[in-house]
Amino acid sequence: MDDDDLRDVASAVIRAESLTRRYGVLTAVDGLDLTIQRGEIYGFLGPNGAGKTSTIRMLLGILRPTAGTVEVLGGSPSADPFRVKRRVGVVAEQPAFYDDLSAWESLAFHAALYRLTGWDARAAALIERLGLAGFERLRAVDYSRGMRQKLALARALLHRPELLVLDEPVSGLDPHGIRQVRELLLEENAAGVSIVLSSHILSEVERTAHRVGILSAGRLAVEGPVSSLLRPGETLEDVFVRAT
Amino acid sequence: MRDRLHAARTIAARDLLGLAASPAPYVVLALGMLATLVILRGHLDVVARGQILLLADAFTLPYFITATIAMLFLAISSATAVARERDQGTLETLFHGPVDAPSYLAGKELAQVGAFAAIGLAAALLLVAYGGLTGFRVTGVLALAVLLSIPAAGAVVALGLFLSTATGSVRAALALLVAVTALLLATRVAADLLGGIVVANNQSPLLFARDLFLILDAIAARLSPFSLFQDGVDAASRGEYVGYLTAMGVAMLHVVALMWAAIRLLDARGLRG
Numbered sequence: 001m002d003d004d005d006l007r008d009v010a011s012a013v014i015r016a017e018s019l020t021r022r023y024g025v026l027t028a029v030d031g032l033d034l035t036i037q038r039g040e041i042y043g044f045l046g047p048n049g050a051g052k053t054s055t056i057r058m059l060l061g062i063l064r065p066t067a068g069t070v071e072v073l074g075g076s077p078s079a080d081p082f083r084v085k086r087r088v089g090v091v092a093e094q095p096a097f098y099d100d101l102s103a104w105e106s107l108a109f110h111a112a113l114y115r116l117t118g119w120d121a122r123a124a125a126l127i128e129r130l131g132l133a134g135f136e137r138l139r140a141v142d143y144s145r146g147m148r149q150k151l152a153l154a155r156a157l158l159h160r161p162e163l164l165v166l167d168e169p170v171s172g173l174d175p176h177g178i179r180q181v182r183e184l185l186l187e188e189n190a191a192g193v194s195i196v197l198s199s200h201i202l203s204e205v206e207r208t209a210h211r212v213g214i215l216s217a218g219r220l221a222v223e224g225p226v227s228s229l230l231r232p233g234e235t236l237e238d239v240f241v242r243a244t
Numbered sequence: 245m246r247d248r249l250h251a252a253r254t255i256a257a258r259d260l261l262g263l264a265a266s267p268a269p270y271v272v273l274a275l276g277m278l279a280t281l282v283i284l285r286g287h288l289d290v291v292a293r294g295q296i297l298l299l300a301d302a303f304t305l306p307y308f309i310t311a312t313i314a315m316l317f318l319a320i321s322s323a324t325a326v327a328r329e330r331d332q333g334t335l336e337t338l339f340h341g342p343v344d345a346p347s348y349l350a351g352k353e354l355a356q357v358g359a360f361a362a363i364g365l366a367a368a369l370l371l372v373a374y375g376g377l378t379g380f381r382v383t384g385v386l387a388l389a390v391l392l393s394i395p396a397a398g399a400v401v402a403l404g405l406f407l408s409t410a411t412g413s414v415r416a417a418l419a420l421l422v423a424v425t426a427l428l429l430a431t432r433v434a435a436d437l438l439g440g441i442v443v444a445n446n447q448s449p450l451l452f453a454r455d456l457f458l459i460l461d462a463i464a465a466r467l468s469p470f471s472l473f474q475d476g477v478d479a480a481s482r483g484e485y486v487g488y489l490t491a492m493g494v495a496m497l498h499v500v501a502l503m504w505a506a507i508r509l510l511d512a513r514g515l516r517g
Contacts, residue, residue, distance in 0.1 A: 062339045062515055082247035082342045090340040096333030100262050112254045113341050 011038045013163050013194040014059060019068035021054045028054040030218035031068070036196060041189050043205035044198040046215030047244045052198050053093060055215070056167055060090060073163060086114060089161035091169045095152030097140035103151050104136040107158055114159040126154040130180055145172035153181060157188065164188065164195045170204055182208060206236040214243045248347040255351025256358065263359045272317045273363050276310025277370060284378060300481060302380035303371045304389050308477055310367040311393040312470065314360055315400045319421060322356050322404025326510070327417035336515040345510045349503060353401050360397040364390055388480040388488060392473060395495035399469035402502035409509040428464050435461035469498060
């Protein structure tokens with residue numbers, strides 16, 4: 001291991017080695033090696049069925065790998081879930097909320113789970129910032145898809161995580177919503193939050209990600225800084241199509 | 245351990261609030277009290293007609309019925325608890341945060357047992373009030389029945405959670421609960437029917453079937469929290485405290501064993517249906 005490797009290990013927020021997940025005869029993730037550095041926005045891309053969601057679920061410790069190891073923020077999310085998950089914020093592909101709780105109560109429950117004190121000022125600020133002010137007393141399940149996405153992002157940010165894992169965070173959002181979310185994510189990143197962003201809206205990934213990895217058939221087909229992957233006149237969509 | 249306890253407490257508090265805001269616990273209590281009024285009315289009629297009424301305790305049976313109704317409600321509620329969260333996606337969302345299988349299931353168990361304890365306590369207070377109104381004596385057996393009902397309810401909830409973790413949807417969870425209940429009932433009915441048949445021929449296959457169902461019934465009686473509760477209350481009524489304590493101990497063992505199995509099952513099956 002040379003000095004660069006040692007620096008990588010020290011500053012990595014996610015390290016996966018030979019990560020594999022099989023469902024019967026189907027191999028969804030095939031010996032994936034992945035390192036995501038502290039402070040970066042990593043675009044995690046791939047066509048449907050490429051293994052993105054399985055990888056994300058293994059990184060979050062909620063899906064057991066068939067083989068390989070995962071380290072998130074220096075710990076194992078499955079062996080030490082309390083220490084690791086407390087520092088991670090997640091927006092799932094389809095955010096879920098309790099059907100008997102209002103949006104505000106959903107945030108209050110999240111705050112209680114994470115033992116947050118003085119959370120309401122932060123919650124109010126996030127609600128305001130994401131354009132949900134005035135709707136916080138409505139039941140979260142009555143929200144539109146886009147509003148649920150925003151509420152899920154507010155919930156993921158409420159405990160000031162060091163790492164954000166976002167699976168399709170802007171799907172269902174109108175252009176105003178996409179801009180609100182993009183600006184908020186860039187601000188959080190500037191404040192030191194590392195972000196893993198999985199999305200099919202490649203223009204957004206191109207605008208926000210420092211590096212991208214494109215998964216194809218459970219393996220990383222392409223990985224690198226966005227600028228270095230693009231040939232003159234190309235967009236990320238062209239790279240994606242070429243790689244997959 | 246501190247983190248796990250905190251997560252369990254938080255999940256339990258949320259579920260308890262949800263249960264308190266739903267009509268189900270109040271309906272359960274009302275049904276129990278309705279049954280109590282029918283029983284007490286029968287006793288009072290006997291007294292009013294000047295007939296002899298021999299009762300060791302007027303309130304243990306009403307409490308037993310109320311607690312059994314509450315346990316049936318808990319069985320359905322807990323059997324669908326995990327499956328419903330799987331369906332809604334809230335199970336996986338919870339596990340994105342500082343929650344693991346033991347803390348999640350402990351939270352569910354605590355909430356349901358807490359709801360039962362509230363129903364049981366309210367029922368006991370009402371029964372004591374009825375004692376004051378009717379003049380029927382309230383004995384210590386009622387307190388023992390209340391005490392035993394809590395671990396028995398815990399065993400019912402643990403069984404429900406175990407069944408719930410084994411299934412991927414609310415419908416499947418309910419179907420499994422009905423199947424298990426039907427199996428226990430069928431065993432009891434078959435044992436009762438076969439037990440009453442006189443078999444003259446020692447080679448008859450009926451003998452084998454009778455012995456088999458009697459054994460199965462005896463095992464089912466040990467496994468069923470409802471039977472444990474009944475055995476314990478009967479033992480307390482007869483003053484057989486060893487039998488009472490045994491029923492309590494076995495109910496607690498059920499809780500531990502079923503929760504352990506539910507945790508293992510949830511870990512093995514994963515968070516999606």
